[in-house]
Amino acid sequence: MSEDRCALVVDDERDIRELLVLTLTRMGLRVETAATLGMAKSQLANAKFDFCLTDMRLPDGSGLELLSHIADKYPEMPVAMLTAFGNVEAAVEALKLGAFDFVAKPVDLKVLRNLVQHALDLRTERKLAPKAPEPEKRMHGDSPAMAQLRQTIGKVARSQAPVYILGESGAGKELAARSIHDHSPRADGPFVPVNCGAIPPELMESEFFGHKKGSFTGAHADKQGLFQAANGGSLFLDEVAELPLSMQVKLLRAIQEKSVRPVGGQAEEGVDIRLISATHKDLSALVDEGKFRHDLYYRINVIELRVPPLRERVEDIGTLTTMILAKLSERHQMPNTKISNEALDALHAYPFPGNVRELENILERAMTLSDGQAIYPEDLNLPKVAPPAVSVPTETAAPDSPQERAFDAPIAPQSVGTPTGALPEALEQLEKQAIESALLENRYNKTKTAAQLGITFRALRYKLKKLGLD
Template sequence: MSPQTVLVIDDERDIRELLTITLGRMDLKVDAVGTASDARHALSERSYDLCFTDMRLPDGDGQQIIELIAAQYPDTPVAMITAYGNVDAAVNALKAGAFDFVSKPVDIQMLRRLVRTALKLTEERRTGAAAAGARDRLIGASAAMQQVRHTIAKLARNQAPVYIAGESGVGKELVARLIHEQGPRANGPFVPVNCGAIPSELMESEFFGHRKGSFTGAHVDKEGLFQAANGGTLFLDEVAELPLHMQVKLLRAIQEKAVRPIGAREEVPVDVRILSATHKNLGALVEHGQFRQDLFYRINVIELRVPPLRERRGDVPLLAEFILGQLAAKSGAAPGKLQPDAQQALENYDFPGNVRELENILERAMAMCDGELITAADLMLPQRALR
């Protein structure tokens, strides 16, 4: 079996040599070039499993290389090498299609983790081994849901932070899980956290952990949510609920890819992909000074909107059939059957609570109906939300 190959594009000889030696020790074959024109020639000559490109090149810039690879060599993950602290360049690279980014000076351990994750993604792309569960679990045949599934498949291929927007009950956590499961981190942990459910005074300890004796009640060392998600995905649900002091600390953790547990002297590196969601309008909160603009730009590299149920009414019968089947499997009873008047009532209902509300309505109807037949009266829909 021939070794996997990596293309390194950087005009600094020291960086090229460092990456060549490090990647060589991982049994990878490395081609290293110093200009954009040499990079284009190399890409046209052979297929690469991974590419690293510097941001600034003598005859171009890394952004152009990323766009070229995304357009012409989509099976090759590419990572941007950025100057320390240049977050804007990293964000722009991710938006252009970069898999991830590496800051100078290069952290060797972080580099190795990135390489392993990227090469796993390359193998999945070429063998077609990526998970295909979105169709089975994200129910709906509408154009809106087909687009959501298509976008999930694309987002699963890189490490860019994704902001999932949508009303309460539309299935934002399910979307986050599918992004995780269809990507190269699928075997790592998926750690969901409801930011609105953690008391403000406990947030730092919950997110970053603490050392024994660092405060009253800290009887043992405790790892935080970032450490628990190491190698996988951290899903920040209701991220708008974070108080401003935690927004600052979260921004630093995301930018530095490291956390400092309470009472610790040094930061602990973490390899975590950040997905976030809220039912609130984050842009409006930024305008009113209730959410930091720099954090907003950092977590909202790519936005995925999940449509409310009223915008895809044609999916209601499919969803209802699926939910009734799940309820029957849970209870051991025969699946409930919607009568024509019940189906019509559901299709005319606005569902302010979206899919979660549909689940509650059908569970209640199963308890109220006679036998297996569910009528409109069994649904007990509030009249104010009917069209």
């Protein structure tokens, strides 16, 4: 590490300061120290620092005051907090105010060195051209909602704080998570996405934390868990609301201790990850119902990021349509397909309960069914009435447009569609509509769809084939 980098250590305990100075000096840093808030402000005014490590409690103030001072006067400087062991609330408050990360006392020197290295990497990357694509290369759209989202992603990426992404199915939560990772100091590390709803409960501990050979029947070799696979990078837990309560306890401990114990293992293994989680459900409501642990909720929801549904950014549909058609033409090695103005108007009028993912599916189907090199309204085959989307908590405001008001209104019984023909055909139509709606709501996860419909997985497979939905 370059000798011209300097760190400021702020702590009123002499032994702690000496330990931190020794550790950081061995990393090649010049280190200055301060025992009080006033001394720290004076040091900052008289010298240039690349990193600050401060205790939460100081004789003449708090580390949070120093954090706010640095954020105001020296916004490019990463700040990490020293907190008392188990004081999660103080650590979370520091992260919300802009701290880069925190270290619990007694200090784990390996964790500290990793933290400092990430902080200095962040400082360097802010000065250099970004290696990853800009957020707009992933998060497409020119609407105010998307501009705000990209701006927030840019800020969130600079921190180490856990991020909680909420948004409807198909809105782009994983794209947002990847953008955060790509613009963080961890961009060179792994990005490990996992759908929590797709892992059987009995295998969750092994999947998350790994296992040792012989720890259970079928464990023929050591296996690395998702936490270990994401070491040095970001772990994205999609549909985190699907975690059973027993697993939530173990996840909370792994996050707080920054270490995991493989199934059948005797010792814990340190892990250095940034946690990003997401769900389409109202997690706060699940906390109130006792279905999600409140302590885990507050630990993962340090920074909240909402991905807007497509119906809230209708002006992006044209841009997205052009981009998706170009991608599909390249994938299928077909001439570029255009879309007629009438078809585009039809897309603008449709509420898209499945969001961008549904738009992609509609366009791919239309592209396949169209006769020429242009898509017309009849090629889109849009549903007469969209299935209801899962609600996501938003700012309390009245719907702005008639389209939004219509979408938010309760669906009348006849809106499902009136079956026609003889009774067997009518029942088949209703069955097909129910299965299609459940598939869409569960993101085409057949196991969850079967459970929701109250039938076996094998029965669902049979019905999908019978109804031409396979």
